[in-house]
Structure formats: structure tokens, C-alpha cells
Amino acid sequence: MSAPSGGGASRDGYGAALLDMVDDDKVVVLEADLGKSTKSCLFRAEKPSHTVSLGIAEQNMMLVAAGMATSGYVPFASTFAIFSERAFEQVRNGIARPNIVVHICGSHGGIHTGTDGSSAQSIEDLAIYRTLPNMTVLHPCDDVSAKALTLALRHHDQPSYMRTARNKVSRSYSEESAKELTIGKGHVHRTGSDVAIIACGVMLNEALDAADILSKSGINATVVDMHTIKPLDTELVTKLAKECGAIVTAEDHSIIGGLGGAVAECIVSEHPVPLERVGVQDRFGESGDSDELLQLLNMKAKDIVKAANSAIARR
Amino acid sequence: MVERGMGLGIDDLESMAKRCRRNIVRMVYGIGAGHPGGSLSAIDMLTGLYGHRLRVDVDDPAWGDRDRFIMSKGHASPGVYSILHERGFLTEEDLWTFRKLGGSCQGHVDMKWCPGVDFSAGSLGMGLSFGIGCALAAKLDGSERSSWVMLGDGELQEGQIWEGVMAAVHHEIDNLTVIVDRNGIQNDDFCESQMRMFDVSEKFASFGWAVMEIDGHNMSQILDAINWADQVTDGPACIVMHTVKGKGVSYMENNPKFHGAAPNEEQFNMAMEELS
Numbered sequence: 001m002s003a004p005s006g007g008g009a010s011r012d013g014y015g016a017a018l019l020d021m022v023d024d025d026k027v028v029v030l031e032a033d034l035g036k037s038t039k040s041c042l043f044r045a046e047k048p049s050h051t052v053s054l055g056i057a058e059q060n061m062m063l064v065a066a067g068m069a070t071s072g073y074v075p076f077a078s079t080f081a082i083f084s085e086r087a088f089e090q091v092r093n094g095i096a097r098p099n100i101v102v103h104i105c106g107s108h109g110g111i112h113t114g115t116d117g118s119s120a121q122s123i124e125d126l127a128i129y130r131t132l133p134n135m136t137v138l139h140p141c142d143d144v145s146a147k148a149l150t151l152a153l154r155h156h157d158q159p160s161y162m163r164t165a166r167n168k169v170s171r172s173y174s175e176e177s178a179k180e181l182t183i184g185k186g187h188v189h190r191t192g193s194d195v196a197i198i199a200c201g202v203m204l205n206e207a208l209d210a211a212d213i214l215s216k217s218g219i220n221a222t223v224v225d226m227h228t229i230k231p232l233d234t235e236l237v238t239k240l241a242k243e244c245g246a247i248v249t250a251e252d253h254s255i256i257g258g259l260g261g262a263v264a265e266c267i268v269s270e271h272p273v274p275l276e277r278v279g280v281q282d283r284f285g286e287s288g289d290s291d292e293l294l295q296l297l298n299m300k301a302k303d304i305v306k307a308a309n310s311a312i313a314r315r
Numbered sequence: 316m317v318e319r320g321m322g323l324g325i326d327d328l329e330s331m332a333k334r335c336r337r338n339i340v341r342m343v344y345g346i347g348a349g350h351p352g353g354s355l356s357a358i359d360m361l362t363g364l365y366g367h368r369l370r371v372d373v374d375d376p377a378w379g380d381r382d383r384f385i386m387s388k389g390h391a392s393p394g395v396y397s398i399l400h401e402r403g404f405l406t407e408e409d410l411w412t413f414r415k416l417g418g419s420c421q422g423h424v425d426m427k428w429c430p431g432v433d434f435s436a437g438s439l440g441m442g443l444s445f446g447i448g449c450a451l452a453a454k455l456d457g458s459e460r461s462s463w464v465m466l467g468d469g470e471l472q473e474g475q476i477w478e479g480v481m482a483a484v485h486h487e488i489d490n491l492t493v494i495v496d497r498n499g500i501q502n503d504d505f506c507e508s509q510m511r512m513f514d515v516s517e518k519f520a521s522f523g524w525a526v527m528e529i530d531g532h533n534m535s536q537i538l539d540a541i542n543w544a545d546q547v548t549d550g551p552a553c554i555v556m557h558t559v560k561g562k563g564v565s566y567m568e569n570n571p572k573f574h575g576a577a578p579n580e581e582q583f584n585m586a587m588e589e590l591s
Binding site for chain 2 (some may be wrong): 028032049050052053054055057059061062063064065066067068069070071072073075090093097098099216265
């Protein structure tokens with residue numbers, strides 16, 4: 001499948017989706033000062049009556065959203081991924097535990113956030129939210145898929161956390177192909193039987209580049225956009241484990257507990273095969289541009305190639 | 316048309332509060348655990364709210380236009396369950412499921428388990444924010460339903476409370492009332508020794524809230540305060556009620572030990588006698 005041209009940041013897709021829902025009077029948008037960054041500002045500009053500013057106070061925002069949700073509204077609450085974590089216990093006890101449908105968006109996730117440095121680079125959000133019963137956890141790769149998945153959340157019947165990213169990346173979806181996206185179902189971008197590369201977020205592009213490099217040495221890789229970390233598409237992961245016999249995960253997140261952790265948990269129960277996890281190796285990031293950081297932390301396409309060869313060798 | 320409260324006078328309300336006190340002690344004694352002190356300090360106000368003010372529908376607990384009561388100090392669950400029994404949401408049998416497997420009366424009040432409960436509490440500091448959400452939704456709906464949030468005084472030590480205190484004024488939320496149960500005791504000891512809070516009324520007032528102080532065991536003052544809060548129309552209202560932790564049971568009164576402890580058999584019998 002050829003990647004459509006152009007580029008977009010997943011946070012732009014979130015903002016575009018909110019704007020698409022502007023005529024839906026049940027949708028409310030909550031902000032904690034970072035609307036210009038998360039792109040909820042687009043909705044605010046069109047519909048201030050249904051936009052609630054809570055200031056720099058994420059804990060309050062989460063429970064205000066819960067209160068509105070129990071009164072018939074569908075809240076979309078956003079801040080930076082890292083600051084949502086400040087309200088983790090509020091999400092745990094106030095949203096996930098009573099299963100109140102609040103959709104949380106954490107933008108600027110991962111080391112790809114870049115020059116702001118390690119304090120802003122959440123590399124653990126997918127892991128922590130994944131542990132909560134009732135929560136759906138999403139991490140789309142580009143603006144087009146982020147828009148489609150955000151729109152899908154409008155009628156999703158469980159609370160969710162979606163991580164978006166700050167920076168533009170090459171698009172992997174067209175408006176048309178994004179229509180095939182379903183929460184909880186991985187999207188196969190390329191098919192090969194030698195190794196499966198399961199990626200999410202900005203790492204999908206690196207995974208597709210890695211598949212190109214591998215093909216030059218005769219290795220055919222399947223590449224999956226696993227935009228839903230929870231519930232994981234275990235059916236697809238198990239099928240890939242059986243068909244390819246070797247798996248690589250690629251995520252802009254700690255290798256502990258995120259996509260790599262979820263895939264490991266799945267295959268160890270269903271069909272154990274060699275697995276290599278590309279991601280942040282149990283360390284914090286630092287300031288630098290996105291590509292410099294991907295290089296520094298061994299998260300480029302060449303690193304995925306290396307991991308694929310290693311997984312195949314262990315088969 | 317669902318009416319406010321239950322149409323009861325002060326004498327009836329005081330009798331109801333006494334029955335609730337007996338059930339609070341019975342529940343806690345029955346399971347050998349729970350929080351009697353903060354239930355007994357709050358129960359007169361709970362009686363005033365359910366008996367005099369809240370528009371709720373026993374036949375339709377999830378009725379969208381009901382008034383909301385958010386018990387943020389969710390450990391005072393025996394107090395809530397006892398009044399929900401009086402109001403008709405729970406049978407007496409339900410009360411004896413307190414803290415038992417599969418029971419509607421969970422350790423901390425929980426909207427998923429108990430009819431008539433609007434908020435799943437248990438972790439302090441969250442209820443005001445939830446109440447703000449309910450109140451904002453009512454305003455968006457153009458509904459006259461109101462939201463009432465009860466906070467403990469120890470709970471005011473949570474930072475999230477002050478995020479909410481600021482937000483309620485910023486958004487001019489006039490369909491929201493906070494009631495602070497100023498009983499002066501928290502889990503470990505007297506609030507004064509754990510984290511001094513000085514003048515609670517002054518703190519709320521300085522953020523822009525309308526504030527009224529009352530004796531939280533005087534039913535006449537309780538009803539006046541509820542009526543007053545309804546008349547505050549330019550922002551949120553706060554009732555700081557001075558109460559006695561463990562009120563009504565002599566050995567529990569103002570005794571930090573009975574924040575979260577059950578009486579033994581002798582103490583239970585003494586309590587039943589005092590509350591007869």
C-alpha cells in the first residue's frame with residue numbers, strides 16, 4: 001500500500017474531529033490551559049458555550065468531565081499526556097472505576113515531542129492507562145487516523161485515553177483508507193510472512209521504512225498499525241505469531257508495559273514466538289529534535305531492521 | 316411533578332435523624348468496621364437535605380432531572396445509607412449488606428452499587444469537581460436542578476478541592492452548594508494537629524463564595540441554611556457547619572478513635588440506650 005503524500009500531526013486530527021462534532025450538542029470539550037497545543041482550541045473558537053476551561057488544574061478537569069458525563073454529555077478532555085498522569089488517580093477512581101464515559105486526550109506524548117525535554121516526554125502513559133479496567137487506550141499515527149478514531153469515540157461506550165503527538169509525520173492513511181479503522185482492530189499496512197512489525201504512533205513510519213529495507217535483503221515483513229493498545233487485537237497478534245513466527249514491536253514509549261508489553265502478554269499465552277521490543281529502553285529522554293532523539297535512543301528504521309533480524313534468528 | 320424533600324416539619328426531621336443515628340451504629344457494629352464519627356456529624360444535614368430539599372424520585376433513581384447529592388467524604392457511607400433508607404431507596408435489609416460481598420452498601424458510597432447514590436466516592440478531594448460537572452451540565456440543559464456537595468474538613472487539605480473552589484467561582488456556578496462538615500477530626504487525630512486550616516469560611520469567602528456558618532446539629536439552622544443557599548444566585552454557596560464528630564453517642568463525641576472504628580458489644584448497647 002502506498003502512503004498518501006503530505007504530513008500531519010495526530011493532534012491536528014484530534015482538533016479536526018472535535019470541529020466536526022460542533023453541531024452535536026451532547027459533545028463538550030474540557031481544557032486545562034493547553035487548548036492551543038492539544039488543538040481543542042478549534043472547537044472552542046466555534047462553540048465556546050460547550051467548551052469548559054479549567055485552568056492549569058488537571059485533577060479538577062477529570063472529575064468535572066465525569067460529572068458532566070453522568071448528566072448526559074460526552075466530554076472530550078485534553079491536556080499534555082504527561083499532565084494527564086498527574087490526575088491518574090482521579091482517572092482511576094473517578095472515571096474508570098465507575099465506568100463513566102469520558103474521553104481523555106493526552107497530546108505531546110513520547111520522546112518525539114523533542115526539544116521541551118524529558119519533563120514533557122511521557123513515555124509511560126500507555127502502560128499506566130492500560131492497567132485500568134474499563135479503559136480503552138488508543139495511539140493513532142497521523143492526523144487522518146486520529147480524526148477517524150476520535151470521531152469513532154463519540155459513540156464508544158467506555159472511557160478512553162488517546163495519546164496524540166506534537167509533530168507532523170508522513171501520512172499513512174487517506175481519508176478513504178481511514179474509514180476502515182475500527183477501535184480494537186489493528187490495521188495491516190503491508191503483508192509478509194517472515195516477520196511481523198507491530199507499531200503504533202509515530203513509529204509506524206519507521207516500521208514501514210524498516211519493511212522496505214528488509215525487503216531488499218529478501219525478508220518480507222507484515223506491518224501493522226496497532227492504534228488500539230487496549231483492548232489489544234489479540235486475534236491478529238496471535239495470527240501473526242503463527243504465520244510469521246517472529247514479532248517486533250515499535251513504539252515511542254517505554255518498552256515496559258506499553259505496546260511491547262501488551263503484545264508480549266498476548267503471545268506468551270497464545271503462541272510464544274521470539275519478540276523484540278523497539279522503544280525507549282527504561283530511561284528518560286532529553287532535549288533534542290525528534291529525529292536526533294530517535295537516533296540517540298535506537299528507535300529508527302535501521303534499529304527495527306536489526307530487531308527483526310534478531311527475532312528471525314531466534315525463531 | 317416530583318416535590319422537594321418529603322414535606323416534613325422539624326420535629327419529624329429530628330426523629331428521622333435519630334433513627335438514622337441508630338442505624339449508623341447498627342451498621343458499623345454489625346460488620347465490625349466503618350466510619351461512625353463522620354456519619355454522626357453529618358446526619359442532621361443529610362436529614363435536612365433529603366427530608367426538606369432534594370428533588371429525587373425513589374421510583375426512578377436515575378431520573379435525569381433529579382437534584383444531585385455528592386457525598387465527597389465517602390467514608391461517611393453509613394450516614395448516606397441510613398438516610399437513603401428513610402427516603403425509600405434502600406430497605407432495612409439492604410442496610411445490613413454494609414461492607415459485605417455483593418451488597419449494595421459498599422464500604423464507600425458507590426453509584427454503581429447503590430440506588431440513589433450519585434457519585435462513587437472513597438478517595439478524598441474529588442466530589443466538588445464532580446459536582447461542578449453536574450452543575451455545568453444542568454446549566455447547559457437549562458434545567459433548574461441543583462447540586463449539593465458535602466466535604467469533610469480534613470478533606471480540604473486535598474489540593475484538588477481548591478482547584479474546584481477556584482473553578483466554581485470562575486464559571487459563576489450558582490446552582491451548586493458545598494457543605495463543609497467542620498467536625499475538627501480526621502483519620503489520625505484532630506485536624507488542628509494534622510494540618511491547621513484556620514478560618515474555613517474566610518478561605519471560601521476569599522475565593523468569592525457566598526458563605527454561611529451554622530450549628531450543624533440545629534435543624535432549624537440547617538433548614539435556614541439550605542433555603543439561604545437556594546437564594547444565592549450570583550455564584551456558588553458554601554455552608555460551613557460546625558459539628559461534633561460522633562454526635563449523639565457520648566463516648567464517640569469528639570473522639571478521634573471513632574473516626575473509623577466500630578464499638579464493642581458493651582459500647583453498642585450503651586449507644587442504643589443513648590439513642591433511644
